[in-house]
Amino acid sequence: MTKSTPTLDPDERLIAVLDSVSDVFYALDRSFRIILFNRRAEEFFGRPRDQILGQVVWNLYPVEQGPVFAQMIRDTMGDGVPRTLNAGSILQPGRSLEVRIAPIGNEGVGVSINDVTERARAERELRRSERRLNLAVGANRIGIFDWHIPSGSTVWSPEMEDIFGLRRGGFEGRAEDFRRRLMPEDLSRFEAEIDEALATGAEHVTFEFRILRADGAIRWLGGAAQFVRSEDGRPVRMVGTNVDITDRKVAEAHQRLLINELNHRVKNTLAIVQGIAWQSFRMGGVPAEVRHAFEGRLAALSAAHNVLTRQSWEAGAIAHIIEEATAPHHAGDGRLTLSGPGLDLEPKTAVALGLAMHELATNAVKHGALSERDGRVQITWTAGEGVLRLTWRESGGPPVRVPAVRGFGTRLLEQGLAADLGGRVNLDFRADGLVCTVEAALT
Template identity: 35%
Template sequence: MADGADIANFPVGGGEMGGLIREFDWSRTSIGALVRWPQSLKSVTAFLLHSPVPIVLLWGEDGIMIYNDAYSVFAGDRHPQLLGSKVREGWPEVADFNDNVMKVGLAGGTLAYRNQELTLDRRGKPEPAWMNLDYSPVPDESGKPGGVIAIVVETTEAVLAERALVESERKLRALANATSDVIYRMSPDWSVMQPIEGRGLIPDNSAANPNWMEENLVAEDHAIVRLGIDEAIRGRQAFQMEHRVRRPDGTIGWTFSRAVPVEGPDGEIVEWFGAASDVTARRRGEEHLRLVINELNHRVKNNLAMTQAIAAQTFRNAGDLKDAQERFTARIVALAQANDLLTGERWASASLRGVLEQAMRTHCGEEGRCTIEGPDVELSPKTALALTLAMHELATNAVKYGAWSVPEGEVSIRWSLYMPEAWGERIRLEWRERGGPPVSPPERRGFGSKLIERGLAAEMGGTVTMQFAPEGLACVVDAPRNLYGKGE
């Protein structure tokens, strides 16, 4: 009777599974009714029922399953049918795995697996699961293994989280490799920069660097950058600024840098994560644009002043208003053509040949009536404008009164470089007309002559001589070459 009373109370407690074990008809299994259980089986059953860790006992050759409440959660929809079943039949999808477990365990061996992946049907469909598994033999009264006890700790969430982290890091590395930006990480107070690849913007940094500001930034920018960092730290907000950097080749570049704080579980900032873009080309472009605008303003003022002078000289004492208007329009057109030429060269310089060809294009008429010869010489923008207006006056005079006023007349424009003793290199340019009406010196010098002799000579720093020979007008310009390519 005492044994029956003990059996009626076995197992004592054990939660839901304790009750199910007491109510289960074990006589239908190979281990027999509870009254026949050996003490070793009852002891290990009592142990596992009071463990918070998922534990299952596989008893006998069939591996009859006895488990606790924690394991019932792991079993999912297969609980409570697993209780008292053979392990190979209870988990048929991993029968081969459990065959090996029973073989090793009943032979007295142990097994341990970490993050073991098994495909289990626990919720109506097969799904991968990862777990830490520890198998140990349980001796019976004879001292030989009577079963195998398994401690099962599922690690699926941890494994998937780790894989997600690895995938996230892989994508982040791919993004970092795909972008030309410098990706950087800073300590919470920005005192230390973590290793980075500088991508040509700043030197590479293979170790944590506490001297990053001194090494990578221009000294004059330290204060303003530090001010921006302190403001971002105080406000726990993004840092964002354009500032100069020292490039690996020693030159100064510009970067647009933006970093955001990364918080830990306690809400404290654990690091800053940022990206720095190389905006050197854009900043240089903006600076060049400012210079161009300033230069354009200067050119406009010069052109307006020149236009005002042309107007004043053209209409002063003009007897025939219509003729004066035509001459004024022609001079403005010549000035505009010179500006077109300079605009195509970004107002840096203009070739002497290009200036002469453009100035003669609308005047010389038939091919062969104008010869232009000479070596390549660059003119400053201001010299190009003055020479254009002077050539326009000579061409206009040739069309009205000189060589181009008759079909057989010709004009040659030739220039050469020479080196007088004790002087620097000079240029000599000659305008010569032939085949036109006889020429005699004018009684009065008009605006065109003054523009040629005075204006051009003053601009080029040389001399301009007008020779009114009977066979045709000649204009000789002699000036230092070093004034070409200079000026405003």
């Protein structure tokens, strides 16, 4: 015979089901007596069900402790309409509860309680974060956009509409509505940048462009965006921000104008100095060699200024400084080589180094390695721990003799340059070629 499995009666099955749920649950008859009480309710109230069943709920949960809750139970018992209450727990201070009350036919009502403390805390933090974000976005006038790439549908924040001079809610909602507001000469460049980012799989993209506002004003915008991709890697959205950078662009243009004007005046001043010096030297019977040396130094100073002007006088690339200073002294035939990392020098250091390279190159052409066909000059540099270390090394030239008297160029290198660089300069007159080492502080 097959052994039969005992079956539960309906009440036992109901109790088993209720004990399996994670919510607190109990049921009341129309006299407000507790007729069901699951295991989670035992844990929540700290009472076993055999002590609870049959008691009036107000003995367990006094009316005065929760008048709103008590009224909701009465109302649901009377009209059969489910109700929900979100409130702090009286029995467990500091916990947030979601209480649902629902009719059970004509028998009474069921009460389920779910602890939503963590969810409530997360929702509060989310609301606080949203308020902070909204305040930051509004204070900084940051426009936010969300472009759905396959459909072209685009959502703008109110701040984005403000930037474009539209009324709130006035953006039409399509990508082409954005494109037609870009200046034509900027649109093709902007689209090319986006297409390149999409083609290369970039995660982020930055951009600058001009727009024609609804009021006819032309404004510069700058922004950044991030691509959102599907599981198969296809870009489906581009979400980003825009800000009006017109004031910055105007300031940059004004700064370039001032720098160009300054550079023009410096060049004029150098030309005047050169003219005065030429007249003075000629009248005083100064040798042509001295005059040429002075003019060469002025030219080196002017070349360093040109490099700084190209970088708005914020810094000068070391390779460009050296190339400009040494260019007049070699034929570009590979006899003078440069090697070192990319490095920007502050203006004072750039000018001093340019003059030093000019002095060394001039000497190499007259007396050193570049005075002979097989001579070579190798310039190398490194940077680390806030210090530039540069070496000028000559080889293949005539034998080197230690000068009996330090000339102006040598004194300029060893004393003036060291002071301007905030470091030291050493000239080593080796028999097989001059070696000059420079150490300069980088700020």
